[in-house]
Amino acid sequence: MRNLEQVLAHAENHCENNGSRLTIKRKQVLTGLLISDKALSAYELIDFCKGEFGETLQPMSMYRILDFLNNQDLVHKLNLANKYVACEYINCNHEHLVSQFLICVECQSVKEINISKTVMTELQRNVLQVGFHLVRPQLEMNCICDACITSQA
Structure with missing residues (x-):
């Protein structure tokens, strides 16, 4: 389990180092993603911001906040589920590898893992061979987690 205050302080420093600010509303949205056990x-x-902080955010504002957090590499947008998760590696200072997201189709839990450089090199080569250029090398896979498999048995 992550130390919420430590992660938020790290995210705030990260934004400042990139010439931007982690405003109160951005911090509230990031908090929701950090404490959630699913996307x-x-x-x-x-709904989380309204219930937890009494803050009413309009959808357009929420999408702008999520775009900001995504561009800062603090959260990831899961295109298959059209949902968001906090970066699993938000608290580290090294360059991140390409993420692969395993998304449980039953409970919507998400696990972020890294793709090895050799696998990414091969994928990149395959993409280029068919005349495409990789824009955002993020892989998402629909899966079923162990907990859901066990509950179905």
């Missing part, structure tokens, strides 16, 4: 949609985050 959340923009509307679920709007």
Whole structure:
């Protein structure tokens, strides 16, 4: 389990080092993603901010906040689920490898793992061979987690 205050302080420093600010609303949204045990949609985050902080955010504002957090590499957008998760490696200071997201189709839990450089090199080569250029090398896979498999048995 992550130390919430430590992670938020790290995120704040990260933003300052990149010439931007982690405003109160951005911090509230990031908090929602950090404490959640699953991926959340923009509307679920709007509900979280209203219930937890009494803050009413409009959908357009929420999407702008999520875009900011995504551009700062603090959160990831999961395109398959159209939801967001906090970066698993938000508290480290090294360059991140390419992420692969395992998304449970039953409970929506998400696990972020890194893809090895050799696998990414091969994927990049395959993409280029068919005349495409990789824009955002993020892989997402629909899966079923162990907990959901066990509960189905």
